[in-house]
Amino acid sequence: MRLRILATTDLHMNILPYDYHADRSVSGWGLSRTAQLIDAARGEAANVILVDNGDCLYGSALGERLPDVGSDPVHPMIRAMNHLNYDAMNLGNHDFDQGRDAVLRSIRGADFPVLTANADLPKDAGIAPYVLLRRQVEDDHGGVQVLTIGVIGFLPPNSLHQAQIDTRDILDTALRYVPQMKAEGADVIIALAHSGLGDTAHSADMENVLHPLSTIPGIDALVGGHTHQVFPAEGAEDDGFLNGIPTVMPGFWGSHLGVIDLSMTRLDGQWSVCSGAASLRAVSDDPCCEAPENNTIEALFSDLHNSTRAAMQARVGETVRPLNNYFTLVGADSATRLVQHAMLDHARLCKDALGLPDLPLLAASAAFKSGGFGGPDYYTALGAGTLTQRSLADLYMFPNSFALVKVTGAFLRDWLERSCSIFNRVLPGQKAVQLKDDGVPGYIHESILGLTYQVDLTQPSRFSPAGALRSATAGRIRALCHEGRPVRDEDQFLLATTDYRVLGGGNYPLPVAEDILPVAPIEIRELLMDYVANQDCIAVEASPIWQFVPVDGASVWFRSSPQGREVVQEYPWLRLNELTACDARGFTCYELPL
Template sequence: MMKIRILETSDLHGFVLPTNFTEKDMDLPFSIAKARTKMDELTSSSEQKGEIVIKIENGDILQGSALAYYLAKKAKEGIKDLVNVTNSFGYNVGLLGNHEFNYGLEYLETYVKQVNYPILAANVLDKKGQPVFGPTYQIIEKQGVKIGIVGFLTQYIPHWEQPATIKDLTFQSIVEAAKEILPDLRQCVDVLLVAYHGGFERDLLTGIPTESLTGENEAYQLLLEYGEVIDALVTGHQHREIAQHVLGVPVIQPGFRGNFVGEIELELDKQKKITHSKAKIHRTANSKVSTEVLELISDISKETEEWLDQPMGKVLGNMKILDPMAARINEHPYIELINKIQMEATAAKISGTALFNNEAKGFDEQITMRSILTNYIYPNTLAVLRVTGSDLKAALERTAEHLEINDEGEIIFSPRFVEPKPEYYNYDMYEGIDYTIDLKKKIGQRIVNLSFEGRPVASEEFLEIVVNQYRAVGGGNYPMFSADKIVREITVDMTELIAAYLKNHPVIQATVNHNFKILK
């Protein structure tokens, strides 16, 4: 009997040390450094037993943390320190995630060139129809066993990224790409692994859709059509914690920020046929920080922390977020401020933004770069759309879908937008218009009042609104918005726009005008 042990990290998002950067000297239950310790333990145990170990980095590592932002925007040597960390893991292959594109193609290509493992992205093609970032697949031979690994990423990136960033790139459906790759590769290898920076669009047991079938996540369909030739599937993107068999195939997805390491165990007989398989995920909360990773990242981490603590402005009044849900249903000064900044930057009279997660704390009396980056966590740029009143109302109806009334009569974030992955970033709050959401009414009929400059918004009139670029191209399932409605763009990211606004307005008032109401 022979064993193959597949170990996976995914969606690390640049959280090298156990902190979310909201304050100094934290020890939170995640991090790349803790994942490294756990992976080392699992590797050592397996190798002592003579097992084959395959390590996969599954994408979304370049963006997400304040450190990742600093490396991309401020560090003299750019991505070098983060690459040194990932290169220390001994990965056999790596993938790209959708957030790898956030800082532009040049930055992404720097990562691809510096890592000491091949990058697999078989469904991202150039004008000649060839994979752009690396080989179509990798075949690794260990102990006489040929192991084929194919890497895919979500095809949905064109719905999120600026067209200039992905010019001349084609993102195929992974199911379509699999048709050209998997059957032939299966004939050449003993074991076939698929690594996918994407997740599941259907319930893992029933196959019932759990989201709109847009193509963003295609793992279930992939297994439905090609499960017979796939021996193991490692996934990501949704930040879920999955370790089970789906349609007979062992599957893992190890959360995010390094809070879990995924593991698939395959047992082979003497004929190199798989006789048994297991799927597990290992929590890293109690793992120690890897001393090697700490040494590799220590200097740039200290540099980042000092940069984060630079003062940027002051608040008169209270702009702290104590209850994220309350900040979504009753206008909050922080949200109003972000909308004001977007309006000033673009000269648009209507603005929409979101409270991206439940870790945002708003601004203290002293605003620092730390508070800017830990509240506004994405490197979004802005786009101004020319839309009809009907489009605007449809967008508000879409945002209203994210709320519902529970059995106790309380307004909650709809569970269907929390599980399997929280989508707080898709609930927008607007400034420059007055509107009322009535949650007692049916979805699609909840906007009972909508006015602009003191008059009702007519369905056929044209309005200019500013939103982030992700939303402007329809991201978050907002089909009423699209790239052809963009009339101008601001290519400076929001972190820099917020900093520039505070430079011009060093003291800001915490104000709200209560321009929206939510009825229950």
């Protein structure tokens, strides 16, 4: 007998193929596009289940324009998933961005089980650690069999403090429940882990845990997510297996459909998996996605789509200069600088209102949209002039909340070491070394406004790109200064950041609890809107916060948008050479001499 598992992950309320930040249709993402791949994959196999792996309820402008509960009690994403006949859904950390009660309200209309095994939720919440789906299936001889499919869900530990929900280690939870599922009759077990690949060795409360999770006996198939990566990668040497377990990570926003095919045999009355295969199908590579014939989902949400577009056009403020982040990976990013200024401004208000210590204020943030798997158009680029709701949503996409932390110089150095761990090492004389590997997300890299520093790529990194400590004595941060004065390890500062980071998101250093200051909850997007609205006109200085240490005879190359060449003059300290005008993925490749 054969079983096909179809999987989506990290949809982030991208039901429709529309970029509300750029106000244009797209072909590379959107659940209505993925739905065509789902229909095609279902038509190829007799026995199919469809699952989602979390972070589907929030994350796009469409998710900010939800109808009143009284007019439509079913959350739009849940309505879309009901329409597509999903069999089960796991919860991710961002599904709790509006609190526990919002999640419970959102899932009430689901026609499928909603799962998470490692979060402490009320027993009457309608969320289970796992489900046993008993399905009538067709065997290879045309006979009808009963198969019990176990599906279990996990989300990242320590990611729900803002929602006041305790979590547990993923592996400890799997070791508890997987044998229980087997004892209750599961013939096959699918693990939906809202978690990235991570390192091979397990550590307590590990955020990205697919590698060690794949070693748990009894798990037959694995679906990952959270980090917005794809696995197996197109053209890569991996074959869709982790420790022999077929595994998929289907990108983000509906960019890919994960397909796992299991072959099963029955011996002594028990079904067992004898072989499997895992692959991805990309929306952008499917010709039918350019002009879908079946637009049922589009029709279901046309009113919500139109009201969202209208709301996004509301004026908030003005900017004198263009704002963009095409060159964020080489230290030139005016778009993220505006977010940092807004965070600093709010930190000053908190400091005055709460009578906080008179310490220097700093602000840390990253560019969410930095190319990568999102493609050459996946950057923030705003022209001079009017800033709208759409502009601000483009500057900061996720509903992370403001956090203020008392930190030392040593802590800041560790923070920046983690940030620059995404870069590859470059030795004197080496030409055109790739700055970072394609599989490493650019949004991990953060800069800190209020400091200046250099990054020495000739040195080994203190952390791995995934955030694991490699060497406590290694270091790349040089000339770390505040207002021109070297920062000492014992110096103290107030760092404006997000709840996601202070809880270890991205495997950044964790502050001790007593150093996290008790500020009123507010989303970064909200304080950004307040800041822009209260300015006569925004004029962001684009001078560098950080630069690379010069390396004799060496250079690095990196990908960015072809549109970058139109704004590179805004960053006169960059000395870029164009290597490739348009590569196979549509990016321009630039060389930066060190």
